[in-house]
Amino acid sequence: MQNDWPALSELAAAVKNGSSSAVALTRKALERIERQQPIYNATILTLSESALKRAEAIDKAIAEGQDPGVLAGVPFIAKDNFLVKNSETRAASNILSGFIAPYQASAINALEQAGAICVAKANMDAFAHGASTENSDFGVTKNPFDTTRVPGGSSGGSAAAVALGLAPFALGTDTGGSIRQPAAFCGVVGLKPTYGLVSRSGVIAMGSSLDCIGPITSSVEDAALVLEVMSGRDDLDSTTIESDPQGYANLKAPQLSKVRVAVIDEYLEQGLDQEVKDSLLKLIDKLKAAGAQVSHVSLPSTKLALACYYIITPAEVSSNLSRYDGIRYGYSDPSAKDLEQSYLNSRGKGFGKEAKRRIIIGTFVLSSGYYDAYYKKAMTVRTKLINEFDAAFKDYDYLIGPVAPTTAFKIGEKAKDPLQMYLADVMTVAANLAGIPAISLPNGFDTNGLPIGVQLMAARRNDRSLLGMAKVIEEVNNRA
Amino acid sequence: MARLSKDDVLRLAHLARIELSEEEVSEFLIELNEVLAYVQQLQSSDTEGIRETNQVNALTNVMRDDQLIDYGYPPSELLKNLPAVLDDQIQVKRMVE
16 A cells, blocks of 8 residues: 555546546545555544545536535545544544534534545544554554554554555644654654644644644645645634635745754754664755755753643643543443442543543642642743744744654553653654644655654744745755 | 652542552552653753743633524534433432432
């Protein structure tokens, strides 16, 4: 199986001009999804019936002379934490078994209004807690490049799905790197937009001050098009911001001689694998050869970003997951005699270990007597980190660094040690804490044949500029 | 530096209304203390006079008109996901004897 889909704009054009059809594309995706399942486990639910019904309606609309939109007939896969109307949505957790979404995410609505078709739900770490997809209650997803390794996480199913060519694009969520790290591990493009640029309505919340929705694609051009369709203000999410008036799809490459790029020094230190480092340095040489100015910058608080993240996130998780009470939806323990026992048993049996760990840490850092020392401290360090990023973006247009310290690790390698698993996020969490846009791009392979990613960041609301520079990096790498 | 005892883990789990198995309690006791030891490094950062950040885009008081909006979710559909329903009402377990 390989990722051989043409660009999203070409697919939609082919559907509209009749050289292909929404039904043909949907059938191709569904057939591939079925074939990979026993080997890779990238998806946990297939939406064959609703997808084919939508595809037929789109083909009919085109036959009647209507324009279904810029993604006409393009199939996609949504991470299982996106509510898709009338389908089971579980965030890969047993506690939500049987939950049928009565409405759907604004992002899914936007994509459907542009003609796209959701064909399946991707596997993930339950409630997006993890960096390997091993925390899924539906079994791990295998890395497309080596089935003994993880695809990354938490959007591991989405990244593997795009790498395997199951669908032309997938949706992920990124709270601390959950789009970018799996994209890097699977050799695809993963975009975490500016906080608030894509509505979170209808997406199962993890850390509400950090959660971002973004596309996982084969190219920067595709990521830009999907962002354009999904972005902007939404009455159902009051944290949303306006999208760029110039849009995102019409990518504009910056003039390299005018571009100021800086490497984050701290990211070259923290246990960085030599091959990952070499691939970054090689790219920097190529950018310099092409005329870009590349310097170094120190952001001291990035060293504290992970500690900051693992206080703020569990705090928000413990609050967000309090709604799973065995009363409103999902698993409810039938044996409980009274209300308190019903809470204790439903949550005790329904949640997996990682959700429990985070809820307990969150409860601790928010508890009386520890709030100031932990939660409030983390929120002030967050401000320091933001100030350092803001200062750096006065001098530089882009920051560049690795996505993760290593390439894809072995299944089971970190699963028994939560802290080791948390460290997989060490280079991605800062962008979430600062709310800035960041993108993970393929940047070669290591000697085991595993993909290496590179991360590019820009100032808040500079997603358009970020995508333009990402396109340049993609071209520089394709030339070599 | 705070270190959690077994009683702390049990108390926090109860506050969060999660029943833990014996095995989970002993596992979490070790793991959660490792995580707390790791996040302790934040104390090294001088944050004197710095305010917390709650909203990265500095949005405050996002208002809309106080109007009834029909999103088209009939109560019957929303009630379908409830584990226990009685006469279109949410049914819960006994609270008081």
